[in-house]
Amino acid sequence: MHLGRKKRAHIVIDALSEVISRPETELRFSSEYELIVAVILSAQCMDARVNLVTPDLFKVWPTFKELAEATPEEVARVIASISYPNNKAKHLVGMAAQVMSEYKGKLPEDQASLMKLPGVGRKTAQVVSSVAFGDRDALPVDTHVFRVTNRIGLVDQAETPLKVELGLKRVIPRDDWGRAHHLLILHGRYTCTARSPNCSDCVVKSACKYYEALQGxxxxxxxxxxxxxxxxxxxxxxxxxxxxxxxxxxxxxxxxxxxxxxxxxxxxxxxxxxxxxxxxxxx
Ligand code: SF4
Structure with missing residues (x-):
């Protein structure tokens, strides 16, 4: 069946909304501080693993102020079971120190300022600005969104996360960007997985180019x-x-x-x- 990308996106977002009742992050946090720490830790690491580590981290360093005064070595010991603990520890301490020195301990809300913090790239900045501050311009593209949208054909063989983001913004109504981000992540995490997508149980297979190609x-x-x-x-x-x-x-x-x-x-x-x-x- 030939579908334009806008129509395809509409079908996919509607179908996923039917089966994913809570399209939201699975990271556990209770403040902007906890959110940005958890998002930095979640790069190339599963949210479930991050959630195992953050309670201890937040107990020892409950705000930007305490984390800014920690040493990267101390932090690395607490987050040792997370991927790239040494680098992430350096980023966390550097990020907290910069928030203290440049923003008086208050996390900046805009993406451009967030991206100047250590360890914060485009995706992390967009997740934080969208989840914490309701930024309607954000449509973060992580590994799941990248894979799922290319497979389904919501973007045209986009080779970089930025191309995927721009492609998605052309076909998904702006009011749906935040919801679409979470729906696509959760779909990629539990159904359209990297190694073995569960196409037989997938609610969007009728609109999926990858599935169509498999059938062919x-x-x-x-x-x-x-x-x-x-x-x-x-x-x-x-x-x-x-x-x-x-x-x-x-x-x-x-x-x-x-x-x-x-x-x-x-x-x-x-x-x-x-x-x-x-x-x-x-x-
Ligand atoms: S049909 Fe398969 S490849 Fe397509 S979105 Fe569903 S799980 Fe992914």
Missing amino acids: LPKPIKGLDPRKGDYYCATRRQYFDQPISRLDRTGTVQFACPKCNSMNVYLSKTGLTLKIVRDYRID
């Missing part, structure tokens, strides 16, 4: 004989043991037949196609 993959071939070779080329109808690799039109590396270059290649043992659908990841 060739069906398995029955009766192949693995004794004749590990792979089978359905174009030349011949077996072989060592496939070559080729780039397809979407820039995806595919297995190919070494004799005719065809990408119509199957695994002899299972009869399954070796074609893969382009996928999207950022670190």
Whole structure:
């Protein structure tokens, strides 16, 4: 089914809203201070893990003032189970010190000022400004939003988070940016996961380009004989043991037949196609 991106976005946001009753961050926090600390810690780390660590951290350093006076080494010890503890500890202490010296202990509200704080990039600034201050210009793109929106086709093979953000802002009404951000994150975290998206139970599959492409993959071939070779080329109808690799039109590396270059290649043992659908990841 051909869908324009705006229509596709409308269907997706509506469908996800039906099944995700509380589109909000899963990080636990009770103040702007706790929010920015938790968001900095959550970079390349699961929210659940951050939530295990922050209660101890907030007990020892309950405000910007105390954290600004800590040493990075002390903080790193408390957040040791989080990814990149040394770097994040340095950022946290530096961020708190800057909030104390430049903003009298009050977190700035605008994205530009937030992004000048150590450890705060575009995504973190947008999450904080949106969640803490209701910034309607924010549509933060994390690894889940990046993957899910590219897969569904809400953006056109956007290669960077910024391109995804700008693409989404063109197709999602401004009033829905905050909600869409949380819906897409939660969808990516629990259904459209990086390694094995649960397409069969997905409520947006009728509007998803990735799913459509999966359905278009060739069906398995029955009766192949693995004794004749590990792979089978359905174009030349011949077996072989060592496939070559080729780039397809979407820039995806595919297995190919070494004799005719065809990408119509199957695994002899299972009869399954070796074609893969382009996928999207950022670190
Ligand atoms: S159909 Fe599959 S790939 Fe598409 S959004 Fe759903 S889970 Fe993700």
